[in-house]
Amino acid sequence: MANELGANISRVALPLVAVLVLHAGPAEVGVLSSLQTAAFLVIGLPTGVWVDRMRKRRVMMASDLVKFVALGSIPVAATLDVLTIEIMFGVAVVAGVSQVFNDVADQTYLPNLVSTTQLSDGNAKLEVVRSGAFLAGPGVGGALVQLLGAPRTIVATAIGALASVVLLLSIKVPDKPPADIERGPLLRGIREGLVYVWRDRLLRGFMASSAINNLCVSGVLGLSVLFLAETVKLAPGAIGLLLMSGGIGGVLGGLSGAWLSRRLGSARATWTAILVGAPAGLLLPMTQADWRVACFAATSIMISWAAAMSNVGQTTYRQTVTPDHLLGRVNASVRFVTWGVMPLGALVGGLVAQQIGVRESLWLLMLARVTAFVPLAFSPLPRVRDFTELQANT
DSSP states (O other), rough: OOOHHHHHHHHHHHHHHHHHOOOOOHHHHHHHHHHTTHHHHHHHHHHHHHHHHHHHHEEEEEHHHHHHHHHHHHHHHHHHHHHHHHHHHHHHHHHOOOOOHHHHHHHHHHHHHHHHGGHHHHHHHHHHHHEEEEEOOOOOOOHHHHHOHHHHHHHHHHHHHHHHHHHHTTOOOOOOOOOOOOOOOHHHHHHHHHHHHHSSSHHHHHHHHHHHHHHHHHHHHHHHHIIIIIOOOOHHHHHHHHHHHHHHHHHHHHHHHHHHHHHOHHHHHHHHHHHHGGGGGGGGGGGSSSSSGGHHHHHHHHHHHHHHHHHHHHHHHHHHHSSSGGGHHHHHHHHHHHHTHHHHHHHHHHHHHHHHHHHHHHEEEEEEHHGGGGHHTTSHHHHHHHHSOOOOOO
């Protein structure tokens, strides 16, 4: 929780430091924001290989310590009056790289802590933490900037990374050593992860479905503020509340994920979430500055609920069927593809909106998102109740 909350606060605090302290322009702020997430595209695949060759908890602790030092350098530089936008860029890169290692190791570490039958419940709890941090992070970040000032707020994010190290140290389960297997060249290790995902029909379907969904949703997110401010003409306070509504759906999805998996079966619960979430986005373009403002909130909540439910199922399946020595590479391969399309989605959404209008672009993106269920319709998912009925590489 400490790491996730700190990461979400920093996504708000870093740009605010650039604007309020360094008087950065739109282009510089855009570069800074992109550098916080660009690491997955650059090192996402090799990170999976490296994580498979190391102890997972040590990777998480080391990445948190690196992030603590990097973020802590900002208030120090500001106090000494030597802070520059170039330093901010460097910190964003280092923090982004650290987050990549932490995320891949995090998803790979859970099977070392709980049994296979507890994975769904464990992933659901983690989804609650992530969604709660996503919901609270921007608000907490804004409040801290107002109370402490932008540079000092970065101290809070650095302390969050340090707190994560302390909490990881408190785990009593021994940090399992990596599998004793031959370590080949890096490129071969990357290829093994990609090939494993491609050969498993359900893993391949999940990856394609998530990529379509993320492509469209990232385009919508890129236009949301512009849509609410310029097209719907809402006040900033109302915009902030609407943008936070998605976190509510994520928390609800995490809380209901394990229960629905037990009630319906892990595979059916995942399939149900995808089917229910597919048409929900069609409400969003109907948003107006009257009672129909609820359309935006309802869409955000439903999409986030479905995403959280789906993430619980997908992650549990990956952790169940993937050999331990490959899990880091498989997680990294999936994340590389599904997150790698997000900058493209934001770019496409902006270009299309420039040509046909913002509301019309939202209609197009949400209609395209409905097709995200298609790759899974031709997978084994709709025909089974639980993931335990499926074998790897079917």
